[in-house]
Amino acid sequence: MAEKKRNLKAKIKARKIQPRAHRADGVGKRTASPATLEYIPWSSVALEELNPLLQRQMVWGQQIMLARVLLEKGCIVPEHSHQNEQLTYILEGALKFWIDGREIVVRAGETLSIPSNMPHKAEALADTVDLDVFCPPRSDWINKTDQYLREKK
Amino acid sequence: MAEKKRNLKAKIKARKIQPRAHRADGVGKRTASPATLEYIPWSSVALEELNPLLQRQMVWGQQIMLARVLLEKGCIVPEHSHQNEQLTYILEGALKFWIDGREIVVRAGETLSIPSNMPHKAEALADTVDLDVFCPPRSDWINKTDQYLREKK
Numbered sequence: 162m163a164e165k166k167r168n169l170k171a172k173i174k175a176r177k178i179q180p181r182a183h184r185a186d187g188v189g190k191r192t193a194s195p196a197t198l199e200y201i202p203w204s205s206v207a208l209e210e211l212n213p214l215l216q217r218q219m220v221w222g223q224q225i226m227l228a229r230v231l232l233e234k235g236c237i238v239p240e241h242s243h244q245n246e247q248l249t250y251i252l253e254g255a256l257k258f259w260i261d262g263r264e265i266v267v268r269a270g271e272t273l274s275i276p277s278n279m280p281h282k283a284e285a286l287a288d289t290v291d292l293d294v295f296c297p298p299r300s301d302w303i304n305k306t307d308q309y310l311r312e313k314k
Numbered sequence: 315m316a317e318k319k320r321n322l323k324a325k326i327k328a329r330k331i332q333p334r335a336h337r338a339d340g341v342g343k344r345t346a347s348p349a350t351l352e353y354i355p356w357s358s359v360a361l362e363e364l365n366p367l368l369q370r371q372m373v374w375g376q377q378i379m380l381a382r383v384l385l386e387k388g389c390i391v392p393e394h395s396h397q398n399e400q401l402t403y404i405l406e407g408a409l410k411f412w413i414d415g416r417e418i419v420v421r422a423g424e425t426l427s428i429p430s431n432m433p434h435k436a437e438a439l440a441d442t443v444d445l446d447v448f449c450p451p452r453s454d455w456i457n458k459t460d461q462y463l464r465e466k467k
Contacts, residue, residue: 196399196429198414203423222427224449225378225401246349248378250445252405261351270356274375276349292403296377296449 196223203229211310212236214285219302226298232256232285240282241309245295247275254289258282349376356382364463365389367438372455379451385409385438393435394462398448400428407442411435 199222206218214236219228226245232238232254240259249256255268260281267273275281301307352375359371367389372381379398385391385407393412402409408421413434420426428434454460 196432197427198416198429198432199427200418200420201425201427202421203425220401220425220427222399222401222429224399225427225447227401227403227425227447246375246377248373248375248380248447250380263351265353267353268355272354272356272373272380274350274352274354274373274378276351276375279349279351292445294378294380294401294447 211307212312215310217302219299221298221303224296224298226293226295226302228293228295228299228302230289230291230293232289232291234285234287234289236285236289238283239309240280242278242280243295243299243301244277245297245299246277248294249273249275250292250294252290252292254285254287254291256283256289256291257286364460365465368463370455372452374451374456377449377451379446379448379455381446381448381452381455383442383444383446385442385444387438387440387442389438389442391436392462393433395431395433396448396452396454397430398450398452399430400426401447402426402428403445403447405443405445407438407440407444409436409442409444410439 199220201220203218206220209217211217214233215238216231217228219226221227234254249267250272251267251269253269255266258265258267258273258281260273260275261279265273266286299307352373354373356371359373362370364370367386368391369384370381372379374380387407402420403425404420404422406422408419411418411420411426411434413426413428414432418426419439452460
């Protein structure tokens with residue numbers, strides 16, 4: 162995982178790709194943002210370091226956000242909730258969720274559909290590559306008001 | 315690719331997992347369907363064979379559908395359009411799109427954000443694993459009225 166991250170960082174640096182501009186003007190009033198076709202390689206998307214164990218990239222349209230979240234083993238996402246519906250798909254590793262009074266381990270090749278406003282906490286049981294889909298896009302992620310993720314836990 | 319598909323089919327058979335029931339009652343009136351937490355391994359989801367070159371699995375909530383689409387090299391998805399916004403992420407292989415007067419090749423590690431109602435056609439340039447996100451869920455996929463996909467092209 163650490164090596165993958167270094168490789169990705171090196172690749173981004175080597176290509177001198179600028180982080181993708183956040184289209185914050187469309188956020189919170191998404192029906193007013195233009196619907197445009199966008200071709201976006203992940204290698205052109207800013208890799209945001211939220212805390213030493215947590216990195217994130219994201220792309221979004223009018224209604225859909227897709228985020229690629231890299232969590233190192235031991236990373237804890239504190240309990241939080243959001244109006245945005247969430248669908249999580251683990252590509253590598255495993256996340257343990259505390260949600261709806263249950264503990265659920267979601268491993269590579271598994272998904273979790275989280276309804277709006279359902280509080281959840283998660284811990285990475287291994288170095289993890291997590292895809293998170295949201296509807297609508299997470300305005301707190303776009304606007305960087307997601308303080309709950311920005312402290313090492 | 316062929317071996318992967320056989321392995322997945324064998325795994326599904328070995329576990330005697332029934333194809334996941336389609337929750338068609340929520341389709342087309344999605345705001346009326348209950349918002350429930352769902353933990354769904356892909357191995358428990360029906361692998362639908364649409365034509366000899368095209369297979370698909372899907373999970374969905376109220377507003378989000380995530381589909382895992384397996385296309386063999388040469389598979390053509392005929393031109394079509396839909397109200398559902400689409401975000402495509404290629405995990406393996408490559409898809410060539412004809413869209414908005416352009417030809418765009420989306421390769422592994424790349425995404426394409428397709429606005430509502432924008433006609434598009436695609437061809438698999440290699441054996442491909444494609445993730446498609448839709449908002450709202452594709453009722454034609456759930457209800458199997460997606461005839462455009464069910465003929466070998």
